[in-house]
Amino acid sequence: AGSGKFFVGGNWKCNGTKDSISKLVADLNSAKLEPDVDVVVAPPFVYIDQVKNSITDRIEVSAQNSWVSKGGAFTGEISVEQLKDHGVKWVILGHSERRHIIGEKDEFIGKKAAYALTEGLGVIACIGELLEEREAGKTFDVCFQQLKAYADAVPSWDNIVIAYEPVWAIGTGKVASPEQAQEVHAAIRDWLQKNVSAEVAPKTRIIYGGSVNGGNSFELAKKEDIDGFLVGGASLKGPEFATIINSVT
Numbered sequence: 224a225g226s227g228k229f230f231v232g233g234n235w236k237c238n239g240t241k242d243s244i245s246k247l248v249a250d251l252n253s254a255k256l257e258p259d260v261d262v263v264v265a266p267p268f269v270y271i272d273q274v275k276n277s278i279t280d281r282i283e284v285s286a287q288n289s290w291v292s293k294g295g296a297f298t299g300e301i302s303v304e305q306l307k308d309h310g311v312k313w314v315i316l317g318h319s320e321r322r323h324i325i326g327e328k329d330e331f332i333g334k335k336a337a338y339a340l341t342e343g344l345g346v347i348a349c350i351g352e353l354l355e356e357r358e359a360g361k362t363f364d365v366c367f368q369q370l371k372a373y374a375d376a377v378p379s380w381d382n383i384v385i386a387y388e389p390v391w392a393i394g395t396g397k398v399a400s401p402e403q404a405q406e407v408h409a410a411i412r413d414w415l416q417k418n419v420s421a422e423v424a425p426k427t428r429i430i431y432g433g434s435v436n437g438g439n440s441f442e443l444a445k446k447e448d449i450d451g452f453l454v455g456g457a458s459l460k461g462p463e464f465a466t467i468i469n470s471v472t
C-alpha cells in the first residue's frame with residue numbers, strides 16, 4: 224500500500240437474496256474494521272435500499288453500473304440521479320463482465336464515468352487484460368487503452384479509484400502474484416504521470432481485483448502501488464471480507 228487511504232470494495236455482482244443480504248450486513252455491522260480504510264459494498268440494484276437502510280455508516284454503498292446520461296426513456300436502466308436519491312456514493316464502471324459479457328465499449332464506459340463524476344458520484348474505474356492478451360504480451364497496451372478512454376472523457380480524477388482486474392484472475396481462484404499485480408499497478412501510475420499529471424499520479428488509488436481472499440490479501444497489500452482491493456466472491460462472506468479490509472499495512 225502506498226498512495227492515499229486504503230480502499231476496499233465488495234462487488235456482490237448478481238448474488239444474494241433479502242435473507243442472505245440481511246445476514247451479510249449483520250456480519251459486517253458487527254465486524255471490527257481498521258479505521259484507516261475506505262470500505263464500500265456494491266449490492267445488486269434491487270437490494271440497495273435494504274443495504275443502505277441497515278448497514279453501518281462506516282460502510283458506503285456503491286452501484287455496479289449507472290446510465291450514461293440523465294434518466295428518461297431508457298428501459299431497464301438506472302440513472303445516477305436515482306442512485307443519489309438512495310444515498311449511493313460510488314459506482315463501479317467498466318467491469319470486465321460488462322465489457323466482455325454485455326459488450327460495453329471503452330468510449331461508452333468513459334462517457335458513463337464522466338456523467339457519474341459530473342453528478343457527484345465516485346467512480347471505481349475498472350480495467351484489465353484477458354488471458355490471451357497477457358500471453359501475447361499486450362497487458363500494458365490493453366490497460367493503457369482502457370485508461371485513455373477514461374482520461375479522454377472525465378472532467379477530473381479527484382473522485383476516481385482505478386481497479387486493475389486481470390480477467391484471467393476473476394472468479395477463477397488464480398490470483399495475480401503480488402509481483403504481477405505490482406508490475407501493472409506501477410505501470411498504471413507511470414501512465415497517469417505521463418498522460419494525466421504529476422499531481423494525479425501519486426494520489427490516485429489503484430486497487431487490485433481478481434480472486435482476492437483472506438489468505439492472499441496481506442501479501443498483496445504490502446506492495447507499494449497496491450492501494451486496496453475490489454473483491455468479488457470473498458466479499459459475500461462477512462468475516463473474510465473483514466479480514467481483507469484489515470490487511471491494510
Ligand code: G3P
Binds near residue numbers: 393394
Ligand atoms: O470486481 C471484483 C471481481 O471481479 C473479482 O471477483 O470473485 O475473483 O474476487 P473475484
